[in-house]
Amino acid sequence: MGRLEEVERELKECKETLSNTQQQLELLLDNIPGGIMIYDAETGKIDYIGEGCLRLFHCTEEQFREHFYNSFNLFVMREDRAMVKEQIQNQSEFFDTVELTYRVRGLLDDVIWIYHKSRKFMSKDGRPQFFVVINDVTNEKLIHAQLQHNTEQLYIESERFRLLEEATDNVEYDYDVLLDTMESSEMDDDGNRIIIRNFLGGDYMKKMLHPKDYPLALDKFRKALKEPTKGNAEYRVISNDEDGGGFNWFRISYASFADKNGHVIRFVGSAKDISAEKAEQEELRAKVDIDSMTGLLNKEAIQRAIENYLQKSEYSDCHAIMMIDTDHFKAINDTFGHDYGDEVIKFTGRSIRDIFRESDFVGRMGGDEFMVFMKHTTPRITELRATQLNDALRHTFAENGISVQISCSIGIAYFARDGEDYSTLFRHADEALYQVKENGRDGYCVYREDI
Template sequence: MNISGKVVTSTIAVVAVVNLVYFFSLTNSVSITGLFFTILIIFFSWDFGRKYDTTIKLYDSIKVVNEKLQKEKLELTIKYEDYEQFFTSFDEAIFFSYNYNNHQAMFSKGIEKLIGYTQTEFNNNKDILKQIVHNEDFLEFNKALRELKHGKPVRKELKIIHPKIGEKWVLFKAQPFRNMDGMLEKINGQFEDITRQKELELELQRMAFFDELTDIPNRKMLDRQIQKALVRSKRHQHNFSIMFIDLDDFKKVNDTLGHDAGDQLLIDVVSRINQCIREEDLISRIGGDEFIVMFEETGKDEIEQIAERIIKYVAEPYKINDYSANISLSIGISMYPNDGEDKEKLIKAADKAMYYAKNNGKNNYQIYTEDLNDVEINDKGIFNKWMEVL
């Protein structure tokens, strides 16, 4: 129980007065000195009481504030423990938070499975993220960090390098938060493993633009590449050539050995053609036994050498399921800009040249000339088939 300063002052004053009265009753007089000291005692006791009350009030105030701070500290401790427990409880979910005030980052337990480093390593070294982002996406990741610093939310698909597994894909989502003064305070975000999703997307793209049997570009992919090659050729004024290849009597192989053997033969033919052309040249399958190879910055003499090499190598015997098979091919070649300045004219010219080669002995090549302009093609022709598909 606290005694107030007023009680102390009153008690001292009463005692002093009682002593003064008692002295008066004995002597029937009042000493000036005694009276002075009595008044002095009363004054000092009053001053002491006033300061005492002020001190007690200040102590009580400090005590209340301290209790409040202790309570808030306890609440913050509980919240932090809950927060930490939340971040360490989930193996699959990958959350993170970065505090701009103390430059500390916190990552959830799931980061270990996704990226291959321990949670502690991440929490102690936020630069690990920069180290694992694939070179192809490093500039994009830095751009995302700059956007976050400017208070913009980000959502980026990034390729990363897992130390054990290798390449993986993650979805990086983050939201910045500002304080009451408008200053950037923290960033909360999430990583999501989208590797399987990206693999499916790439597989769908491959199926859309690559031949399922031979795994080389199909006519949709070739159409895009021809358009790009024409743009480059016009801009830089270099030549561009199309080689149309059609296998001779491929149907006989299918009828004799079966379709499985025919499929294997097509795979082997593509392999041999690839060995005859350069790495930068593009081969595509545009039909059952029809192929187109496109060449950039390649002269007529080199094109003829490649054509002769293909004809010779492809004509060598094949061993398929213990059976021997032989095949030949006919080649038609057109060149930009002499034989046409657009896709339609170049493909039609290569088609006519191939048709001429096939009807003049097969197993040879023909470069398009204006003399072939009047050649009539009995079937639809490769360009019409091409456009039907596209």
């Protein structure tokens, strides 16, 4: 009996030791910062919930399991589930432990940021499980978000001042997206910076910009409000001169900035008055584009103008190109000299210009050849103008009892019937002009395929 009593005493001591160890383990687990849970790696079913988890969510175990449907997958906030699943799979392939942060919606519908550290192990019944330690890091996330916001604001301000440093005469603009408020470095009568509230909602851009520039400017502005963007643009802005009604040209450098969620919150820009530069460019362009003898567009300019206009035209539009050749001009030069011939060229240019609308393109192609592009016309109106031009240029020049009569030959081609691009229309109008020459000059001919 002695040996049996000894075995029973040792067994009792082992049970007491095991119980003490279990109590110490439970006390340790319950006092780990945060909380512990164990869930099935394949199904996501939560097998164990520590007291720390229940304290973290201020609930009982029954409430916890009911709220999260006893599933780790549903424990994670819906918006983060795909990310969490991917992170756990990726990290488990290469590391013993998994670390990540995600959001959980608590029992009071509050959002809690969780730091998650887990290790995979096999249960007694051979099921893969995750042993997870979680901590509430919501305050740390809020602090980090504030720091990030401050960093973003610092970057915005530095970019804003960088733009200003590029030219001290520039006008600074700062648009707050949330407040819909535009602040300008320009001063009002009281010496305060000009602030425009309800800027986008009040359609102030439409009130500020030239009607032709407004649609493009609004499109660029809206795109910059959708995603962070940097760019440059040139627009005409209504002048504040006493006379009113004028416009000044501005070159604008701008940038928009987003918060950590990718939402644009600020738009800053720097605008420089380039009116004098534009005036110089226009003066130079005019010198390049204008035929010095007649004041009409030169060959390159009228071709460019027509090509640009055709690109904006609809197939249903009707435009006309006229090729005009001065008949017997060589006789003028041979009889009266080249200086006299120059005056005849000027006379021809004025006569053509007087017959057509201001909106039509009139140009000199070189020598005694001219071109007219009639916008939005009809065959009846076009051919009426051709007849008027024939009558106007049927003219006799006389000097010292010697006279030479000139006239003109005109070839006509229509957009889009006879062609949809400049080259085709030019070729067909020229073929029609050649037909008039073949028929004895002093008339017009409309292009046909059989001529």
